Amino acid sequence: MTVGANRIVPTISIPYPLGDPNTPKEEQWKLRYHRVGVALDAIATDVTEQTVFKVRI
Numbered sequence: 001m002t003v004g005a006n007r008i009v010p011t012i013s014i015p016y017p018l019g020d021p022n023t024p025k026e027e028q029w030k031l032r033y034h035r036v037g038v039a040l041d042a043i044a045t046d047v048t049e050q051t052v053f054k055v056r057i
Helices: 025-044
Strands: none
Touching: none
């Protein structure tokens, strides 16, 4: 939030934003599919202030 981005979709970590290499491929696919869906919703949402979008853990 300190960088001033208008839309924030939380990720797993900086080196692996859309997955965790320690999990099975099926689990990684589900996580990536969900996060990309949230990111697309974030892009399509009008925001007037900094907004953090909810994701499943």
